[in-house]
Amino acid sequence: MIADDITMARLMVMSQRGDRKAYSTLLLECQKWLRRYYSRRIVPHHLDDLVQDTLLSLHKKLASYDPARPFLPWLAAIARYRWVDHLRMVYKADEVEFDEGFAADNPEPAIAARISIERMFAYLPPAQAKAIELVKIEGLSVTEAAVACGQSESLIKVNIHRGLRKLTAMIEKA
């Protein structure tokens, strides 16, 4: 069971004041939350790296959280930023098994749906979403993705480039 927004916000305020015990609990909860948040949107063997990168960013940017505002939308913005950054790195995945979805098993489904990564994808044109999905998430090569979705290789590259640019612009909006 992952802590709710109010509990995490309270832990964060204590962490900003320097309370290490609260911070340790907060990071453990964030770690669990992030693993679920990224599930299905990153190949499993990259999940640990991405979660660690995000925790490191959270640590560096502790001051950017305003105690007067909800915690999870802040954490989601940090997580989305790191995720888009991660997608920019080219890699070839050798396993494509995804865990359960984030929104499907969340104690606050309304908030979960609002801040999920899937919501960002919904705003992308289908061709761009598909190209990113196949190459950047499932780890297919550009050639394999071109065959799989019937686009030329250059179009796949253009769609990835444009899609990532749009995702960057939508980190806080969508």
Added chain:
Amino acid sequence: MSKPTEFLIAELVDDLQPVGALKMSRGLLVSAGAAVLTMLVVALLFGIRPDIIAGNLHPVFLLATGLFAMLGIAASVTVIVMSRPQVGNDHGGWVWAAAMAGLLPFTALIMGLVKGPVALEQSSISHGLDCLVVGAGLGLIVGTALTLWLRRGAPTSAANAGLLTGIAAGSFGIFAFSFHCQYNDIYHIGLWHSLVVIIAATVGRLIVPSLIRW
């Protein structure tokens, strides 16, 4: 949880130091303080127009400085909002202020097309260049303050944050210098004063992102 993540969390907890949250009110104070400092620099280095001191304010001066001030405020507020990321934030409010300030060069262009070369002669080029250089230079005060603020924050769109920092810097720079510049004609303000904002925005867009990326 994997061992490396466990170690990382232990290290981060060890490294924890108390931090002051980036509050909206504090960001506004920083921005307003930088704008006031810019005004002080103009008053001390260049002097304030005699007609303003005498209380004889020209309508074009009031309109133009008002529009630049509004643009500077709108851009600064957006920059401060961007420093504190949150899914659901809206960063688009400044566009309306920019559209309103855009009426200045637009009016100058229309009047220039109607009047022809006479319009350009009315606008002294050498003084226009003074406004351009000094206005942009003055913008460095607000630009630096906002860039330092953004470095503490976590802007998720470095490019937009850079652009808006430049717009805020240029707007406040030329707003402050307008209190020295004695020109009230729309050609001078629409061309040279607007150019300060455009150049500062371009410089901000090109330089600031590399300073605030995280």
